[in-house]
Every structure is written in C-alpha cells, then in structure tokens.
Amino acid sequence: MAMAREEIFKKVQAVLVDALGVEEDEVTEDAVIKDDLGAESIDFLDIMFRLERAFGIKIPKGELIPDNVANDPNFVKDGVVTPAALAMLKQKMPHSDFSEFEKDPKLDNMSKLFTVKAIVNYIQGKLNS
Amino acid sequence: MRWIWIDKFVEFTSKHSATAVKNVTLAEEHLHDLYPAFPIVPNSLIIEGMAQTAGILVGEARNFTEKVILAKIGRATFHRLVRPGETIVFTAQVEQLNESGASIRGTVTVKPDTPAALAPDHVADIELMFSHIDQNLAGLEFPDHNFVFTEQFTELLKSFRVDANVRL
Numbered sequence: 001m002a003m004a005r006e007e008i009f010k011k012v013q014a015v016l017v018d019a020l021g022v023e024e025d026e027v028t029e030d031a032v033i034k035d036d037l038g039a040e041s042i043d044f045l046d047i048m049f050r051l052e053r054a055f056g057i058k059i060p061k062g063e064l065i066p067d068n069v070a071n072d073p074n075f076v077k078d079g080v081v082t083p084a085a086l087a088m089l090k091q092k093m094p095h096s097d098f099s100e101f102e103k104d105p106k107l108d109n110m111s112k113l114f115t116v117k118a119i120v121n122y123i124q125g126k127l128n129s
Numbered sequence: 130m131r132w133i134w135i136d137k138f139v140e141f142t143s144k145h146s147a148t149a150v151k152n153v154t155l156a157e158e159h160l161h162d163l164y165p166a167f168p169i170v171p172n173s174l175i176i177e178g179m180a181q182t183a184g185i186l187v188g189e190a191r192n193f194t195e196k197v198i199l200a201k202i203g204r205a206t207f208h209r210l211v212r213p214g215e216t217i218v219f220t221a222q223v224e225q226l227n228e229s230g231a232s233i234r235g236t237v238t239v240k241p242d243t244p245a246a247l248a249p250d251h252v253a254d255i256e257l258m259f260s261h262i263d264q265n266l267a268g269l270e271f272p273d274h275n276f277v278f279t280e281q282f283t284e285l286l287k288s289f290r291v292d293a294n295v296r297l
Contacts (some may be wrong), residue, residue, distance in 0.1 A: 018203075042200045044260050048226050049232045061228055061264075 008055075008123050012116060015050040019043060027116055035113040044114075051119070057126050064122050065114065066092050079103040091111075095121035133281050134178040135219060138185075138289035146222045147186040149285075150240075170211040172253070176202060176236055179255045182232040183221035185257045185282055190226055193278045195261040196271060202229065203256035206258055211252055216240040218249060221257075232259040252280040 013027040020037050029109050033039045039047070048059050061067065066089060075085035086105055090098055096113040132283055140148040148154055153160070153170055160168035180199045190196045217239055224232045238249035262271055 004218075040189060042258075045229050045260055046201050046203065046232075051260065052225060053232075 003124075003127050005120065005124060008119050008127070009116075011054050012051070012119050012123065015047060016052050016116065019046045022039075026054050029115070029117040029120065031116045032112050033114045033116070035118075037041050037116075051123065055123055055127065057123070058124075062092070064095075064119070069110070076107050081107060081110065093118070095119075095125060131281055132281065133283065134174055135181050137276055137283070137292075138182075138285060139218075141189075141286065144190045144223060144226060146220065147182055148218060148220045149178070149182040151217045151219070153211060153213050153215050153217060157189075157213075168213050170217070172205070172207050173254055175207075175217065176205055176255060177213065178217060179219050179221065179235040179237060179253075179259060181282070182219040182233075183235060183257055184259060185286055186223065187226065187231045187233070188223050188282075189286060190223075190231070191261075191273065192217070192252050195285065196263055196275055196277045197259050198262045198277065199228075199257060200260040201254060201258040203258060204230075205253060205255045207253045208251050211239060215242075217252065228261065229264050230258065233257045233259065 009029065012037055013024060014036060016022060016027045016033075017024055020039055022037050026037060029056065031037055033047070043064055048064060051057070051064075054063060062098055069081075069085060069089070072085075075082055075088075080127075081089070086098075089096075093113065096118040097115070098113065101109055134151060135149040136151050138147060138149045140146065141239070155168065163171055164168060184197050184199065188195065217237060220236045220238075222234045222236075224234050235253065235254070237253040238251055238253075240249055280293060
C-alpha cells in the first residue's frame with residue numbers, strides 16, 4: 001500500500017511521541033532516536049511493535065536495526081567498525097545515511113545512523129515493495 | 130511473603146489471552162500501609178498482578194524457554210480504587226508476539242458485589258511490553274537458568290489445567 005512520505009512521517013512522529021514521551025516538535029526528520037530523543041535500548045523493541053501496529057507491517061528481526069554488531073569481534077576492532085562490517089551495514093541498512101558515519105566509524109557513533117529519517121525511509125521502502 | 134499477586138487463572142488461551150483473578154482480603158498487611166484507616170490495593174500492585182498474568186501468557190507461548198521480563202509499562206490508566214472484599218479480574222490480550230518479545234493490552238475489572246449489578250466495574254487499562262531478554266538488541270548475556278519462571282508461577286498454570294480437566 002503506497003503512502004505519501006508526509007503521511008508516513010506524521011505516523012512515525014506519533015509513534016515516537018507515544019513510545020518515548022517526547023514532544024511532537026522534537027521529532028524532526030534529522031533527530032537521532034537515541035541522542036536527541038533519549039531512547040534506551042529497550043525502547044527500540046517498543047518502537048518496532050508500535051510501527052508494526054501503526055502501518056500494519058511485520059518488521060523481521062535485524063531488518064530495521066541490525067543486531068549484535070557491537071559484540072562481534074569481526075565487526076568491531078578497538079572500538080571502530082571494520083570496513084567489512086561497514087559494507088555489511090550499508091547493505092543491510094539502505095534506509096540510513098552513512099555519509100557522516102563513514103568519516104569517523106567509531107562504534108560510539110553508530111547510534112547516529114538511527115534517525116527519524118531512517119525510520120521513514122524504511123517504512124516507505126516497506127510499503128512500496 | 131510470596132511475591133504472587135494473582136490467585137488463579139480462570140481462562141487461558143495460548144498465545145492469545147488469559148484471565149486471572151485475585152481476591153482481596155482485609156488480612157493483607159500492605160493494604161493498610163498507603164492510607165491509614167482507608168485500606169486500598171496500591172495501583173502499583175495492580176500493575177504487578179497484570180504483569181504476572183500477562184508474563185505467564187507470554188512465557189507459555191514459548192514453553193517457558195525464554196526469560197520474559199517486563200520491559201515497559203506503555204500506559205496505565207486507573208478509573209477507580211480497589212477495596213478489601215473485592216475480586217480483581219485481570220484480562221491480558223496478546224497484541225504482538227515475536228522472537229524478541231510481546232506487547233500486551235490489559236484490562237482490570239472487579240466483580241460486581243450484588244447480582245443486580247450485572248456489569249463488572251472497570252478499574253484500569255494497562256499496556257505492557259515484555260522482552261525475551263536473551264534476544265535483546267544490545268546483545269547482553271544473562272545466566273542460562275530461567276530465573277523468571279519459578280515454580281510458584283508455573284504451578285498457577287498447572288492448577289488451572291488440572292481444574293479444567295476436573296470440570297470436564
């Protein structure tokens with residue numbers, strides 16, 4: 001079911017307001033889910049459940065957010081995401097913008113990949129597929 | 130004291146819904162702690178009763194192989210107080226259930242005092258989210274043994290099934 005991007009954004013915004021208790025005007029497309037909206041790791045499961053209900057979709061594990069990257073020694077060395085892992089992440093997360101992260105691919109910066117825009121992109125791709 | 134806030138299941142449909150009841154008695158010490166001379170069931174313990182009802186429903190869905198943890202209270206709206214002598218009815222419905230966890234919509238009522246009052250009294254609406262913590266997104270590791278579903282919880286479900294067989 002195709003849906004206009006603005007309509008998707010409004011629904012995503014409502015999901016994040018409910019899940020994180022933030023104000024509507026804080027949920028901009030560029031807002032980082034963890035750093036700007038204060039999400040903790042458990043909130044991501046809540047957000048995924050709410051997105052599934054709001055859009056009538058299924059989000060398979062690891063599709064919106066790849067799991068266990070941080071704990072895999074092949075993917076992270078000395079706190080930095082390896083080139084192989086970066087390539088894998090880019091393939092798994094076409095909905096995220098890697099341009100800034102690639103300049104400084106520290107594990108600590110990875111949360112910046114999860115923006116409101118990334119969620120909207122993901123939902124848009126899912127609904128149009 | 131046993132940390133168990135439901136007395137028995139009266140309905141249990143695997144992966145779908147469960148209803149448990151708790152009879153509130155004046156003998157329970159904690160009722161007298163919140164407001165002297167006005168005993169009530171604290172709302173926090175009503176949430177705990179719903180979490181136990183729902184947690185067993187979520188755990189049973191995977192044969193108690195997952196460690197099911199109450200991860201988030203999405204919403205809890207209370208409409209009235211619960212007093213000694215009343216029977217609380219916890220109804221939990223699975224909204225979503227997957228390998229990572231579950232979301233539950235809960236309704237709390239009390240049974241009517243008199244036969245004339247047909248409808249149960251609405252006490253609360255509670256939305257809960259449970260996590261299968263071994264599947265957590267952060268990749269954190271926990272002990273192997275299932276420390277969540279102790280015998281006191283699994284016995285509740287066994288009792289319900291035994292009672293159901295006896296009724297048949």
